[in-house]
Amino acid sequence: MGWWEHTLLDSLKTEFKVMHFRDFLSQLPEQVAMKILHYLSPLDLLRASQVNKHWHALCSRNDVWFIKYKEAEFAIPKTHTVTDWKNAYRSKYCATLNWKKGKCKPLQLLGHGAMVTCLAIQEELLASGSRDKTIQIWNLPSGLHVKTLEGHRKGVWGLQFFTDNLLVSASYDTTIKIWNVRLGDCARTLYGHDGPVWSIALKEYVLVSGSQDKLVKVWDVRRCHLLHTMKGHTQAVFAVDVDSTIKQAFSGSADKSIRIWDLDTGTCLRALCPTPLTSVSSCAITSISFDGGYLACSAGNIVWLYSVTTAKCLQWFDHHKKRVESVKLKAVHQKDEVKLLMLSAGQDGKVNHWDPSDYKESLQTLRGASAGVTCTLCDDTRVIGASKDNSIWIWDFGIATRTL
Incomplete structure (x- = not known):
């Protein structure tokens, strides 16, 4: 194998590593990215939000946590108008644990x-x-x-x-x-x-x-x-x-x-x-x-x-x-x-x-x-x-x- 072949192989390995660690979520259309996040559990959303600022912004969106709130089975029903669904989920989650x-x-x-x-x-x-x-x-x-x-x-x-x-x-x-x-x-x-x-x-x-x-x-x-x-x-x-x-x-x-x-x-x-x-x-x-x-x-x-x-x-x-x-x-x-x-x-x-x-x-x-x-x-x-x-x-x- 000639030197140019070794150089090409090293270049491909480097490119593969770059692609492997590329922020794929940022490359997707926002609508597709949000669709993916909707399938994550609340705990996975919190973990994903720690990747970078862009992921944190996506994982903290109100519409994502609205869905998580609706999917959850809380012992105490919601009675007030909610504007921040992430905080509402956190509050209800803790209250439900304490209630049990x-x-x-x-x-x-x-x-x-x-x-x-x-x-x-x-x-x-x-x-x-x-x-x-x-x-x-x-x-x-x-x-x-x-x-x-x-x-x-x-x-x-x-x-x-x-x-x-x-x-x-x-x-x-x-x-x-x-x-x-x-x-x-x-x-x-x-x-x-x-x-x-x-x-x-x-x-x-x-x-x-x-x-x-x-x-x-x-x-x-x-x-x-x-x-x-x-x-x-x-x-x-x-x-x-x-x-x-x-x-x-x-x-x-x-x-x-x-x-x-x-x-x-x-x-x-x-x-x-x-x-x-x-x-x-x-x-x-x-x-x-x-x-x-x-x-x-x-x-x-x-x-x-x-x-x-x-x-x-x-x-x-x-x-x-x-x-x-x-x-x-x-x-x-x-x-x-x-x-x-x-x-x-x-x-x-x-x-x-x-x-x-x-x-x-x-x-x-x-x-x-x-x-x-x-x-x-x-x-x-x-x-x-x-x-x-x-x-x-x-x-x-x-x-x-x-x-x-």
Whole structure:
């Protein structure tokens, strides 16, 4: 082999090495490169992002992590609008690990002078209503008190955020008030009920209220206008909810029935009566929650799960020792199926987290509130409960256990 042949062979070997270590991802059209990255696992994406700046930019794109987030099976459903899907995945991943291990950071908020009866959350703001006639506003990340809203003449039993700055409250004094949270003032007062307003539910601009006067009322919050007054219950209405399409409303009453209403016409579509059990045959419906075609309700110490489409009871739960005060149901769409998650809380001081497909044992039982829990809600990483001992408990599962 002549010298020129050796030179050519060395040149080919060098070229092969260069080609072997060439950044192939940068040579591909961006659309093709992104298609490849979509097949990587979250861990592989993080490893690939360390190759160079270009790979890091591609692997950190929002559309890539949006797909990873949708593919993941998280125990706690997303509740807030997300703009950074990578951080959302990291937060949910850590929260899910902590949830499975039962690892959380409990925090107690003190400030009310009587039993806390209702809660509402909007991004980083938490609102709490109490029998002390006030509404307290808290900063969630820090747990610090922000301000107090005063104006109701009796206890506050319902809270819902309308916008980032507008809060709707329902009171034992028979009124519904709309508050400007930033200014701390009452902007409007809605009159219409002749008894204490026990519960409100708000979707977009439609507000549904239930009262001691046995009525369910539907309001247009934008115009502060009464749309419908729905009659049918024979006793006080303690719980209401609205579906996400604003087509149907649901109400639970002391008459032991649940009614499903058509919001366009104000007519009753159907009445459900939870199967009477010996221990709860004379108990009122204290809480209801609807999502994704399913309805959870409570009476006494029992929780029922219904399919609204078939009007059939799918499951019932009796793990609480005392009356259940709050039920929250969430339908999480995972690939081609719907996974149901449920929170229940009661006078026994427990907050149970359920997977209704396995009703024998709750996934988690949260403790901390020494007295009964009157209501609950959750966001992406926290479970929040209001207590009869005048306090609010926050169980934060977002404490980091692993860095993504």
